[in-house]
Amino acid sequence: MDDENGSHLSVVIDLSPAQWHSSAQPPPDNPYPLPLSIFLAQLLTFLNAHIASKHENTLAVFGAFPGKSVMLYSSTDPPPQTQVIDANSYPPFKLVDSTIVTRVMEEFDEQAEITDEAPNSLVSALAKALCYVNRVTLPTTTTSSKQAEGRDPTILPDPRILVLSVSPDLSTSYIPIMNAIFSAQKLKVTIDVCQVYGPESVFLQQAAHLTGGSYIFLERRDALLQYLIMSFLSPPSIRKILSVPTQDKIDFRAACFCHKNIVDIGFVCSVCLSIFCQPVPVCSTCRTKFPMKTLQRLNAARPMLPASTASPSRAASSAPQARPSTTPATPKTNGSSAAPPGGLPHSGTIGNGTARTASANESGV
Amino acid sequence: MAPIPHTLIPFLQSQSQNTLTRLYQLPSSCLSIYRLLGPLERQLVMSLLWLESSVPPSVMAGWVIREGKQLYEGALSTLSRLHIISSPVGKLALNSTFKTSFRQAITGSGTSGSFGVPAEPDDKHPPLAVEGLDGYALERWETILHYMVSSGTGQSPTKPSTGVLYLLQRSGLMISHRGSPLQITSAGFQFLLHSPHDQLWDLLLQYLHMAEERKMDLVEVLSFLFMLSTMQLGREYSTENLGVSQKAMLEDLRDYGLIWQRRPTSKRFSPTRLATTLTSSSPPLPTAAGTSTGPQDGFIVLETNYRIYAYTDNPLKTAVLNLFVSLKYRFPNLVVGSITRDSVKKALNNGITADQIISYLISHAHPQMRKNNPLLPVTVQDQIRLWELERNRLKSAEGYLYTSFTSQADYELVLNYAKELDVVLWENKAKRCFFGSLHLLPITPALKDV
Known part of the structure; x- marks a missing residue:
């Protein structure tokens, strides 16, 4: 209940020009148009509200542009203050607003020169936000472990990340996003998601669910500010007594590692828990070879209903994903030799996600 | 469970609706008051801020889980006593003046100039750097405290100005017996062991009470304090737009170390860290960047044999310690003493409680001490409490x-x-x-x- 030391908020803004263009289209196809300018104005108000709440509150803002992600503002290393003080506004608000707007404009000007649109880099912005949280919390945690536990006034209590997304899911970003979720869990960072425009995001739903944040699909885009303030302004310590909306239905589907498709039924390597959309003879991640017999049986079982599957006790066989929902898929691993090469998700952690994946969506086939 | 409200909140609640509404006309005051509120109250204000129409209470109550009902009711009543929430029959809405001004504060619009009019840059006299301001504020503040702590000990430290002395007397922190020099009271001893942030607000609250008697406009006084708290450290502001009461306050606040002026007649002033951190809860007061050497955050090492080692050369800290420790020797950066029955009894007689001694020791413990769990040796803590109990063998009751x-x-x-x-x-x-x-x-x- 006490938030003596203020809280930290990192905001990740999805600034994909194409999506914002379609978001601004007039009503017939788009009941609540929301151009970027109005979105930014409402977002800046929200950010000001966050800074207003507590003198010690800190803020970082990251922008995700096509093919590029940048830090737009950070309160720990603020830009040099060259601005003139305006007697009508609180200087920190002015600083945040002007910095973010100028930086966004600069980036868009740069983007204008690039013709071919790269995929949006929401995940890299999210990763940067996590790195930032890690950076600002790390030095204090090391000194405090040298001192007594807790009581260090500079520790940021419950840091959180707010993702404002407008783009549909990019299935290639499944693995990095899962990695981001697991590092967020480790850092005890809450990820809140607001899908401002576009279809529901499967991956971001999972991100919010797994980190204890809330996911909101914006229905009334004209009321963005009210949504933001009611759901995302309060730090986690206050949310204990507020009933912040949480989603009742979460799409737990995963993307396969081979074609990056979102799959309803997948095949999981029993050694490293990589997910594939079809049975493969050799796991691409850990190079485990599977017996021909198992593959044939799995292939034969594929079009049919998933109930008749091989027993999971055979460690070498690839564990079919379609098992009853009550038993999570935890196949025995064959020792540490099966560690995945760098860049791919850690086997143990990715397994948590995929186990629920299959179980939640059996009926979807 | 309910958080303790800021010391200023009860004072504001005791003011008339008229005064408060006039205060809410200024965006900077709204922002500062908002910051003094508890977390749940802040969320409530924000939730209501952008709504054009009023909300039925049942809708708002739906946002709070059942276990939080009591806190929610408490927050609502605090807000309505501050006249921030006006609740005409069965509807919840923000006070319209507050709503307008606070919206202006958040969006940075309006023309009230309530966040301080900056002074024109002066090439001949550049503004005092932050270090200079910190040094000034620290020197002023420690002068006041040091004067209090050493009164009656025979030493004669530098006297603060008469305005400060009057305030100390009025607040009951010091007392004068028939023209004799001022003596610290038991309230004053307790005051010394508070955190600087609390001390500052204690004094300012007294100042506000006094302002009413001095026929100063309370709204002007309050809004000036709030304006100071939203100003930028290291900037110079112009005195042109200040009201009559506010100009009169400049002198007093200069004495307390809240603002700095090159000359008393100067047309510009700079707020010091004491002023700009008024509405923040963790006190980054100048002591954190002070002039004394040694670790700033904590300097006291207490051993189980009641010995106390204080790594400081600051006369004020030494004098405060002297309240309840019998000091043995002093070195250039170290003071050694021990907590004895007599020294604690002396403190207790001065009106200091055992809990205050213990909390002072905890909050100023040396980083090395923080390794210990519990932080202070249990024997010493218990003994201090037992010594206090000794005094309470007799209980008096009127009848x-x-x-x-x-x-x-x-x-x-x-x-x-x-x-x-x-x-x-x-x-x-x-x-x-x-x-x-x-x-x-x-x-x-x-x-x-x-």
Whole structure:
């Protein structure tokens, strides 16, 4: 209940020009148009509200542009203050607003020169936000472990990340996003998601669910500010007594590692828990070879209903994903030799996600 | 569970709606008051801020889980006593003045100039750097505290200005016996052990009470304090747009170290860290960047044998320690003493409580001490508390002695009646007398009837 030391908020803004263009289209196809300018104005108000709440509150803002992600503002290393003080506004608000707007404009000007649109880099912005949280919390945690536990006034209590997304899911970003979720869990960072425009995001739903944040699909885009303030302004310590909306239905589907498709039924390597959309003879991640017999049986079982599957006790066989929902898929691993090469998700952690994946969506086939 | 509200909140609640509404006309005041509120209250204000129409209370209550109902009710009543929430029959809405001004504060619009008009840059006299301001504020503040702590010890530290002395006297922190030099009171001793942030607000609150008597405009005084708290450290502001009361305040605040001016007649002033951190809860007061050497955050090492090592050369800190420690030796950066029965008794006699001593030791413990769990040796903590209990062997209660009853029946009748009222503190049947905490005389006519 006490938030003596203020809280930290990192905001990740999805600034994909194409999506914002379609978001601004007039009503017939788009009941609540929301151009970027109005979105930014409402977002800046929200950010000001966050800074207003507590003198010690800190803020970082990251922008995700096509093919590029940048830090737009950070309160720990603020830009040099060259601005003139305006007697009508609180200087920190002015600083945040002007910095973010100028930086966004600069980036868009740069983007204008690039013709071919790269995929949006929401995940890299999210990763940067996590790195930032890690950076600002790390030095204090090391000194405090040298001192007594807790009581260090500079520790940021419950840091959180707010993702404002407008783009549909990019299935290639499944693995990095899962990695981001697991590092967020480790850092005890809450990820809140607001899908401002576009279809529901499967991956971001999972991100919010797994980190204890809330996911909101914006229905009334004209009321963005009210949504933001009611759901995302309060730090986690206050949310204990507020009933912040949480989603009742979460799409737990995963993307396969081979074609990056979102799959309803997948095949999981029993050694490293990589997910594939079809049975493969050799796991691409850990190079485990599977017996021909198992593959044939799995292939034969594929079009049919998933109930008749091989027993999971055979460690070498690839564990079919379609098992009853009550038993999570935890196949025995064959020792540490099966560690995945760098860049791919850690086997143990990715397994948590995929186990629920299959179980939640059996009926979807 | 309910958080303790800021010391200023009760004062604001005691003000009339008219005063508060005038105060809410300024965006900077709204922002500062908002920051002084508790977390739940802040969320409520924000939730209501951008709504054009009022909300039925049931809708708002739906945002709070059942276990939080009590806190929610408390937050609502705080806000309505501050007249931030006006609740006409069954609807919740923000006070319209507050709503307009706070919206202006958040969006940075409006033309009130309530965040301070910056002074024109002066090439001949650049503004004082942050270090200079910190040094100035620290020097001023420590002068006041040091004067308090060393009063009556025979030393004669530098005297703060008469305005400060008057304030100290008015607030009951110091007292003068028939023209003799000022003596610190027990409230003053307790004051010394508070955190600087609390001390500052204690004094300012007294200042506000005094302002009312000095016929100063309370709204101007409050809004000036709030304006200061939203200003930027290291900037210069112009005095042109200040009101009459506010100009009068410049001198007082200069004495407290809240603002700095090159000359008393200067048309510009700079707020110091004391002023700009008024509405923040963790006190980054100048002591954090002070002039004394050694670790700033904590400097006290306390051992189980009651010995205390204070790594400081700051005369104020030494003097405060001297309140409850018998000091043994001093080195250039170290003071050694021990906590004894006599030294603690002396402190207790001055009105300091055992809890205050312990919390002072905890909050100023050396980083090395923070390795220990519990932080202070239990033996020492317990002993300090026991010494306090020693003083409390006698408990006094005010009351009346009922005696010389003519008959046993009379005595018993009155005694039973008094027992029914639960006011009997002591009774003695043999002597036909008892001691009650309530004056029973008004009931005697009823007794006559019996």
